Amino acid sequence: MDNSYKTIQFEKKEQAAVLTLDRPQKLNAFNLRMLEEMLDAIKYVNESDDIEFLIITGSGKAFCAGADLSSGKKTFDKNFDTRDFHDAEYRKDAGGILNLELYRCLKPVIIACNGDAVGVGATMQLPADIRIASPNARYGFVFANRGIVPDGCASWFLPRVIGISKSLQLCYSGKLIDAEEALDIGLIDYICDDNVVEYALDKGRALCSSSAPVSIAMTRQMIWSLSGESNPELAHEIESKAIDSRGQSDDAKEGVMSFLEKRKPKFKNKVSSDMPEVYPWKNK
Numbered sequence: 001m002d003n004s005y006k007t008i009q010f011e012k013k014e015q016a017a018v019l020t021l022d023r024p025q026k027l028n029a030f031n032l033r034m035l036e037e038m039l040d041a042i043k044y045v046n047e048s049d050d051i052e053f054l055i056i057t058g059s060g061k062a063f064c065a066g067a068d069l070s071s072g073k074k075t076f077d078k079n080f081d082t083r084d085f086h087d088a089e090y091r092k093d094a095g096g097i098l099n100l101e102l103y104r105c106l107k108p109v110i111i112a113c114n115g116d117a118v119g120v121g122a123t124m125q126l127p128a129d130i131r132i133a134s135p136n137a138r139y140g141f142v143f144a145n146r147g148i149v150p151d152g153c154a155s156w157f158l159p160r161v162i163g164i165s166k167s168l169q170l171c172y173s174g175k176l177i178d179a180e181e182a183l184d185i186g187l188i189d190y191i192c193d194d195n196v197v198e199y200a201l202d203k204g205r206a207l208c209s210s211s212a213p214v215s216i217a218m219t220r221q222m223i224w225s226l227s228g229e230s231n232p233e234l235a236h237e238i239e240s241k242a243i244d245s246r247g248q249s250d251d252a253k254e255g256v257m258s259f260l261e262k263r264k265p266k267f268k269n270k271v272s273s274d275m276p277e278v279y280p281w282k283n284k
């Protein structure tokens with residue numbers, strides 16, 4: 001993990017990692033340095049067995065005001081910044097690069113949205129497992145208002161979260177919606193009146209305190225990716241292989257015995273070294 005972050009803060013709190021977008025003077029506007037630092041932090045989370053879940057929040061009064069527009073007319077011009085993360089024939093969208101890494105994350109991801117989330121600030125929340133907002137949070141998918149289109153793989157994520165019709169209405173208009181409306185349409189899961197990060201920590205502990213980390217990692221990847229299949233055949237295949245593999249593990253033995261002995265389980269298998277061979281199934 002890089003210890004010289006300039007655009008984010010990263011700290012461990014008990015079994016959690018808290019990633020804070022940290023450009024408060026710019027309302028945490030997203031730039032390429034922030035992307036690179038977030039990717040580094042996510043990689044560290046995946047590789048650290050003492051981290052059970054990831055919380056993403058913002059510093060100051062905003063979560064993220066979207067892309068940094070300080071370059072004016074050149075902001076979205078592909079010729080303005082020629083850095084290419086994957087040597088593609090086209091420049092890959094930075095928000096999409098981030099969201100694919102969040103999608104592939106092997107730990108639960110929780111958003112603690114402390115304020116306005118606009119553009120990429122809204123779309124980067126979509127691959128999270130739980131989205132929590134403060135009462136003053138607002139959300140805006142303002143891409144068409146800026147003459148572009150949604151980023152962050154939002155055309156895949158957003159309809160899965162709120163449906164096609166609501167997605168189109170928000171993206172066509174670019175209107176800002178408040179936390180109450182976001183809750184009503186399913187864009188967020190909870191509104192927290194107090195410390196939104198502490199609330200997220202409580203939710204994360206409840207998710208992970210009695211479950212095997214490898215099982216959580218597998219479950220996250222299975223539900224996120226297999227739910228998009230056109231039929232359940234592949235899900236049955238992957239679940240069967242994963243159950244066979246996990247069923248022989250120390251975790252499965254501990255899970256059964258802790259239940260029979262009426263005690264809290266102590267799972268030993270690690271995400272860094274004990275993921276079943278069936279994963280990643282997309283390459284099988």
